[in-house]
Structures are given as structure tokens and as C-alpha cells.
Amino acid sequence: MGCYGEHVLPRIVNAACGAKTARPLRRRVCEGLRGEVVEIGFGTGHNVPFYPPAVTGVAAIEPSDLGWRLAADRVRAARVPVRRAGLDGQSLPFADDTFDTALSTWTLCTIPDADAALREVRRVLKPGGTFHFLEHGLAPEGDEGVRRWQRRLEPVHKRLFGGCHLTRQAVDMLTAAGFRVTALDVFYQKSTPKTMGADSLGIALSP
Template sequence: MGFYAERIVPRIVDAACGARAARPLRRRVCAGLAGEVVEIGFGSGHNVPFYPPGVTAVAAIEPSDLGWGLAADRVRASRVPVRRAGPDGRSLPFEDGTFDAALSTWTLCTVPDPLVVLRELRRVLKPGGALHFVEHGLAPQEDRRVRRRQRRIEPLHKRLSGGCHLTRPTVALLTDAGFTVTEVDVFYQERVPKPFAAQSLGIALSPGPGGPELSR
């Protein structure tokens, strides 16, 4: 990683993800979380104020030392114990079936191998554990013009934003990774240009006993 990726991108992400407009979505996606939670793409901790009372502990997965440093005040102020547990969602340092729930907010757009990350989340979730997610990605199928704009913009956007994709199909990725999507709201975020505004917010469940096996 170069200077831009290490020192500039985390500050851009901190500012963008700290926008006031994102707070209602963070509140919605965190609602209902309970027990021990693993959060991938923890960033600078903007979800911390929205953890509900049922959450007992959070294991934060965050690759950026600067991002974790920017989260310090939020982590100290948290009523929920939060520990930085690893840097890479593709190889989570936990035993199978460790967590009651998982949280991903605007993370699957950037991770290098989203299917690998999602399968790792499945592995460390207890059977029937819930992944709460809000992600931006590919515009709805009927909005072909928006999709074309996303594909044109994406190469430059990835370079400026640390690898963030605009065209990843969130729900399809979850399904391909073996999750069952039980709730999803697909919408455009207000006051955001449409190529950047297509959001999917919902809950996906890890299979219970007798569900499909993970491919290793």
C-alpha cells in the first residue's frame, strides 16, 4: 500500500461515511443486533453509537491502522466492549460458529474477494446467525442508463476511493455465498447522484443445521 492508500483514503472514508445522511441507515441496519457481533470493515467506528442494548461485544475487522486510530474516541465512549480482532475479512481468526451476528456497512464494495469474505462470515456465525448489511452497488436491473454510467465511472472511482466498486450485486453475492436473504430494501439514497446511491439494506441468515456445506 502506498502513501495515498494508507494516509489519505482512510480520511476520505471517515469523512464520507461520517455524513449525517448515513446515520438513519446505520440506525436501521444495527437494529436487532444482539449477542457477540463481528463487524467487517469497521473503519473509523461510525456504527458504534448505533449498537443496540442487546449487543454484548464487538470484534472489529479493520485493515487500516489509521482508520482504527480515527475510531479511538468512539471506541472509548462505547458502552459495548469493542476490540480490533484482525485486519482481513478473507481470513477471520475465529473458530467456526463463534458469533451470534455480523455487521457489514459499505464494505462489500471494497474488499478484494467479497465471496471469500462472505463465506468466512458464514463460517464464524452460529447456525441461523444474522448478517445485517447495508451496501451500495449495482443499480436495479430496470435502470440500465444508471448501470451504464456506473460502469463508465467505476475505473476512476476505484482509483480514487481505495478500490471501491460501483457495480457489485449485493444480494446476488449474499445468495452465492450461501446466505438466505430474509429482508432487503433496495432504494436510492436521497441527495446522492444515482451511480453512487443504489443501496441494499437488510438481513441475511447463515444456514441452520442441515444447511449447505461451506466449500473450503
């Protein structure tokens, strides 16, 4: 990852993802999580305070050692056991049909092979398990001006923010991986530049 990716970027992400404006969205996307949860792109643990009482344990997938260290206070304060269980969302170290629910927040935009990661999430979810997601991506059809700016800015944005894409479409990727989206909100955040694109918050069902 290099010095920037290992020592600087996790601190930038920790500050940016800790914004107060994101807390209501984190609370919403965590609603309905239950049982054993796998969270891909755990980051520095900003979702931990919003895990509902029905959660019994969380397997955190996080590649950054510094990110995991920055999450230490949140992990210690968690109401449920949270363990770092893997480094790569594209290759999860679990048996099939292990988890009741899965969670991802602003992660599918960055994972190098998001399609592989989604296939892995589907594999480790029990039949009928749900995947709760909060992602940003390509602006909706009709906002062609925003889309053009996203495509222009994406190469620089990827270099600055660890490979984060501006033009991925989470719902299309979920559908291609075999999920069925059962709930979805698409919206712009007022506190975020429109060039970041629209956020998608929803739940997808695993067959």
C-alpha cells in the first residue's frame, strides 16, 4: 500500500467517515441486523455504536492495521463481541452459510474487485440472510452534468482515496451477484459535493 496508504489514508478516512452527518445514515443501515454479522470494510469502527441488540457477534473484515488500531476504543465499548476476522473482502475465511446478516458502508466503491466481494458475501450468508449496504456511486440518470464531472474526477479521486471509485453502481453489482434488493433509498447528501454522486442505502436478500 505504501506509506501514504498505510499511515496517512486510514487517518483521513477515520476523520471523514466520523462526520456527525453520517450518524443517522449509519443508524438506519444497521437497523434489522441480527445474529452473527460479517462487516466488510469495517474501517475504524464507526458503525459499532449502532449495532442493534439483536446482533450477537461481528466478524470485522479490515485490511488496514492502523484502521483496526484506530477502532480500538469503539471495539472495546461495543455491546457485542467484535473480532477482526479477515483482511480481504474478496476472499472471506468462512464456511458457506455462516452469517445471519452482512453489512457494508461506503466500501463497495473501494474494493478492487467488488463483484468478487459480493459473491463472497452471498456465499457466507445463510439462505434468506440480508445484506445491509450504504454506498455512493454514479449519479442518477438525468444528472448528466454530475456524471460527466464524476468521470473526469475519478482517476484523481482513486489515487487520493485508496482506489475509491465515483462511478460504480451498487445496485447493479448486487443484482449481478445474485442478490434481490428489497429496500432502497437513493439520495444526495447536502453536506457532500454532488460530484461524489448519489448515496444508496438499502437491504438485499440472499436466496
